[in-house]
Amino acid sequence: MKVLVTGSSGLIGSEAAEHFDRQGHEVVGVDNNMRRVFFGPAGDTLWNLERLKNNCKRFTHAAIDIRDRVAIEELFNTQRFDLIVHCAAQPSHDKARDIPLLDFEVNALGTVNVLEATRQHCREAVFVFLSTNKVYGDAPNEIPMKELETRYDYAQAEDYDGVDETCRIDRTLHSLFGASKAAADLVAQEYGRYFNMNVGVFRGGCLTGPSHSAVELHGFLSYLVKITLTGGRYTVYGYKGKQVRDNIHSYDVVRAIEEFAANPRPGEVYNLGGGRANSISMLEAIARIEQLTGRKLDWHYVEEARKGDHICYISNLGKFQSHYPNWKITHGLDAILEQMVAAQRAQHLHSAAK
Ligand SMILES: NC(=O)c1ccc[n+]([C@@H]2O[C@H](COP(=O)([O-])OP(=O)(O)OC[C@H]3O[C@@H](n4cnc5c(N)ncnc54)[C@H](O)[C@@H]3O)[C@@H](O)[C@H]2O)c1
Numbered sequence: 001m002k003v004l005v006t007g008s009s010g011l012i013g014s015e016a017a018e019h020f021d022r023q024g025h026e027v028v029g030v031d032n033n034m035r036r037v038f039f040g041p042a043g044d045t046l047w048n049l050e051r052l053k054n055n056c057k058r059f060t061h062a063a064i065d066i067r068d069r070v071a072i073e074e075l076f077n078t079q080r081f082d083l084i085v086h087c088a089a090q091p092s093h094d095k096a097r098d099i100p101l102l103d104f105e106v107n108a109l110g111t112v113n114v115l116e117a118t119r120q121h122c123r124e125a126v127f128v129f130l131s132t133n134k135v136y137g138d139a140p141n142e143i144p145m146k147e148l149e150t151r152y153d154y155a156q157a158e159d160y161d162g163v164d165e166t167c168r169i170d171r172t173l174h175s176l177f178g179a180s181k182a183a184a185d186l187v188a189q190e191y192g193r194y195f196n197m198n199v200g201v202f203r204g205g206c207l208t209g210p211s212h213s214a215v216e217l218h219g220f221l222s223y224l225v226k227i228t229l230t231g232g233r234y235t236v237y238g239y240k241g242k243q244v245r246d247n248i249h250s251y252d253v254v255r256a257i258e259e260f261a262a263n264p265r266p267g268e269v270y271n272l273g274g275g276r277a278n279s280i281s282m283l284e285a286i287a288r289i290e291q292l293t294g295r296k297l298d299w300h301y302v303e304e305a306r307k308g309d310h311i312c313y314i315s316n317l318g319k320f321q322s323h324y325p326n327w328k329i330t331h332g333l334d335a336i337l338e339q340m341v342a343a344q345r346a347q348h349l350h351s352a353a354k
Contacts (some may be wrong), residue, residue: 001025003080006066006114007088009033009045011212012130014052015250016085016257021056026251028079031088034106039215042326048211066110069117076121083261084127086114089181092218092307093134107180109186115191115199122326126261128197129188130253132181133203133315135273136163137172140306145233145312151242151281152312155263162246162314165203165269173308174259185269191269200260202253205273205315206335209250210343220287225340228289228297230348238305241282243268244312249331249339259324268323273315276332288334292341 003020007013008029017027023297029052035043052059064071066088090096096103111129118127133140140163144155154160169182185201192199206220214222227234256272280288286297321327331339 001082002079003027003083003085004030004079005085005087006030006059007086008052009049010035010087011209011250012207013087014048014211015209016087016254017052017059018055019254020083021059025060027056027060028075028081029059030064030066030075031061032063032065034065034088034090036242037100038090038092039217040115040188043213044216045213048213049076051211052295062152062328066113069113073114076117081118081122081125084114084118084125085257086111086128087130089130090177093175093177095217096175096180100176103176104180104183108183111184112187116189119191119195119197123195123197125286126200127188127191128260128266129184129199129201131188131201131203131269132177132178133163133205133273133310133313134174134308135182135185135203136167137169137174138310139168139172139301140313141311143312147242150283151244153244154263154312154314160276161318162316163271164316165271165319166248175308178308182308189267189269196266198264198266200264201269201274202256203269205246205248205271205313207250207253208247208340210239210339211250220245220264221337222340224285224289224297224342225293225337225344228293228295229341232298232319234297234299236282236299236301238303238309239311241286242300243305243309244279244281244314245310246275246279246314247333247336248272248274248278248329249336252329253328256320256324256327258279259327263324265276265323270320270323271315271317272320273313273317274333275317275329276314278329278336279314280333288337289341292337
């Protein structure tokens with residue numbers, strides 16, 4: 001196969017590029033390092049691009065901006081793709097309020113640019129769009145909750161497995177990021193349903209792994225590990241630190257993409273996160289990381305929660321698992337955290353040695 005990965009220097013894009021290269025496919029990565037524009041030097045992804053160039057056999061890279069329709073058109077004119085994994089995005093819920101136009105251009109317009117180029121040039125290809133659970137806005141906060149010692153949890157047995165795809169996506173508070181991703185999510189579904197193309201939409205929980213260029217505004221677990229190891233102060237916003245996230249390793253995300261690509265269902269939408277087994281609250285994550293690193297995190301608490309933030313979000317994985325029974329979570333939370341600690345320590349040693 002010839003695989004196009006947009007956002008190939010990012011967490012999911014780089015995992016996808018490496019994975020499909022390892023499987024013997026030809027991978028073209030598109031990434032213009034815009035994460036650095038969004039988040040400053042800490043968001044720079046060039047180290048990850050270098051890593052890919054060193055580790056992959058058939059990987060080529062183009063520093064194209066997905067907002068640039070002419071450049072995208074040219075790329076599709078010269079290469080014929082069998083699979084498109086669309087990961088390029090402005091990925092931060094909070095950052096979007098400072099850059100609403102840029103956020104919308106990258107997330108919504110950029111996605112239509114890539115979808116339409118696919119339709120014009122390789123409409124049989126499989127197209128996977130990385131959407132987000134923020135398309136549900138704060139509707140998941142309406143689920144009855146109970147407060148436990150270190151976390152919130154769902155109060156009713158029927159909610160135990162988490163939020164499924166029937167959760168509504170309108171009439172809720174999304175953040176501008178959630179709205180630009182919802183626009184892209186709907187358009188992607190339309191290319192599947194209306195044009196009958198092989199488009200799949202994955203609404204991510206917390207996607208995580210060692211290749212994140214972690215910053216405070218995006219990539220909470222890896223940022224938490226980074227700051228615990230390197231020093232600095234962490235702020236916990238609201239909900240007494242008992243807000244819950246479900247975390248999935250980037251490898252398991254890519255395995256889900258691979259399963260879908262082998263047997264696509266046009267226009268389907270799936271929630272994809274770590275599920276209940278990989279869920280953790282802020283307080284629990286801090287305690288676990290302190291234990292793993294043997295260091296104390298300097299953190300403080302701010303009463304006001306982030307606007308539109310989820311109190312307890314666990315992805316219900318039932319729909320994806322029923323459509324793709326070969327897929328399962330392979331990285332538990334402890335393994336994810338241990339790998340992150342090792343990766344951060346190595347990176348720290350590497351920069352100290354420079
Ligand atoms: N990480 C998460 O917790 C999470 C959760 C839910 C959904 N998602 C979604 O998954 C996808 C991948 O997320 P990630 O964590 O790998 O993000 P990331 O920021 O690590 O990767 C995105 C990459 O896209 C690139 N990029 C941004 N704008 C671009 C543009 N205009 N043209 C070309 N490249 C551009 C960036 O430089 C970056 O390398 C995104 O769509 C994101 O919204 C992520």
